[in-house]
Amino acid sequence: MAVYTEIADNELEAFIAGYDIGAVLSAKGIAEGVENSNYLLRTEKGPFILTLYEKRVKEDDLPFFVALMQHLAARGLNCPQPVMNKKGEALGRLAGRPACIVTFLDGMGVKKPGVAHCAAVGTALADLHRAAADFTMTRTNALSVDGWRPLYDAAASRADTVMPGLREATEAALIDLEAHWPDDLPKGVIHADLFPDNVFFLGQRLSGLIDFYFACTDTVIYDLAICLNAWCFESDGSYNITKGRAMIEAYRKARPLSSAEIEALPILCRGAALRFMLTRLVDWLNVPPGALVKPKDPLEYFRKLRFHLHCRAASDYGLAE
């Protein structure tokens, strides 16, 4: 659920006047994106999305995100394209925050992805990786393996209040991942948060990818592990290998996988599950009193982690032999 920064009267109008997009006709706060305030704008030139960057997004990272969206859009990927103001800048300030206007993408997230959706995501993810291959800026992934122990430390003492035994199991997984995390696989820009609410569809057709605010430079195939976690489990916690196969095969059709990448898939899947479990756990244990945001369940990802602990090879995820 999004945060809403209120924009003072006239301030919006003055901000929009700095762009060549006509006058504002309406601006509605929308429930999209977790980290920022988003408004669906209608101007005389059509619909746009206005994003105010809240404190969880570092201002220093914004030029990376904006340049990445411009780069990907220029290569034909359907993603929001930053709109330049009359000074030629994509980033401005509104309501005391950095702000950006991006183009509006048609389409809707799916709540219950089917096999075809998973295949489409596999293709789109590979397309993203290929389109970003010549992007020159880099951004460290603060939520990769080096970032997990600080999260674990912040949550460990209270982890068992969420589920008895959670602390020990988490620590064991962490120690294993720290010892064996692969460092020699191809690196590049990854989306790092391509969950179903960040992928738009029109019917069965994938119409766009949004929310690049976790994008970073990391092991490319780790992004596929994140997507397998986010898309291929059923609501009862079971892994749907048909969906996994559809996603992996669609991905490697568009971007071939090396044998080292294939071999690493199980550990990358464990890492992805631990990463989302840990951030959810920290959020879960630190809900401020009176918070308007309901935290996501960390145990959903603990159950996924447990599944991955039984996987030995990429074929366990559906990779065709």
Next chain:
Amino acid sequence: MAVYTEIADNELEAFIAGYDIGAVLSAKGIAEGVENSNYLLRTEKGPFILTLYEKRVKEDDLPFFVALMQHLAARGLNCPQPVMNKKGEALGRLAGRPACIVTFLDGMGVKKPGVAHCAAVGTALADLHRAAADFTMTRTNALSVDGWRPLYDAAASRADTVMPGLREATEAALIDLEAHWPDDLPKGVIHADLFPDNVFFLGQRLSGLIDFYFACTDTVIYDLAICLNAWCFESDGSYNITKGRAMIEAYRKARPLSSAEIEALPILCRGAALRFMLTRLVDWLNVPPGALVKPKDPLEYFRKLRFHLHCRAASDYGLAE
């Protein structure tokens, strides 16, 4: 803050196919309206608002609200106009709830209304009352004087936890209002909730009124008392008589006030303040644990009530002598 009912995949598509508005291109949950789930739809025919009616709105009342919006729109008032489906019905069902699609109105609510906004609201309110004069359906106002004692009873025992002395002061106001509430003033359809977030402006021009889900049949001029409460106090709690004058004079230019209506203004303002104080107080005392909705401050309206207790005549609100 709005509630969000999630709409299952395909269900929206199937619902929209029952209308002549083209295919859905996007649907975003928006923070508009307190009682219902609202989505900003984009279809091949343009923008629309889709409302799912949540349990706080009685299903039996929906035909009244829908017919009223149709009636007002037919008389040229800028308000959402229900869109008929292919069966000629304005009300359908979606996600297990009654649902309605209405036309999209351009404009934005103002956070800090100025004098010109108050005048525009006075005119629009009178226009609404005149346009509704020949509307034949009726709906009892469950939140008029007869509805206040049950609210008081529900809150009385804990009222002093909000502010010492609140119970006694509230009861005294209630007894006074029950004894002297006028019953012989002109009746008609009132909006009953015309707060700043329900009035859209484009610049200084009022572009539309929304959210008719408290509309009912009641003392017409009581609606003006509600608006004086909602629009003419500053954030420090002071009453701005210049705004009050602008609103009242604009109103009576479009719909002349009888001397009985003018005389009743102070008691109607007290009643309006008590009504919003009581519903806010009950909500405040009954926030469920883990609620995602932040209740509004009842004491804001208690302070307004205290102001009204010092007013003896409509001139105290700015009516020109």
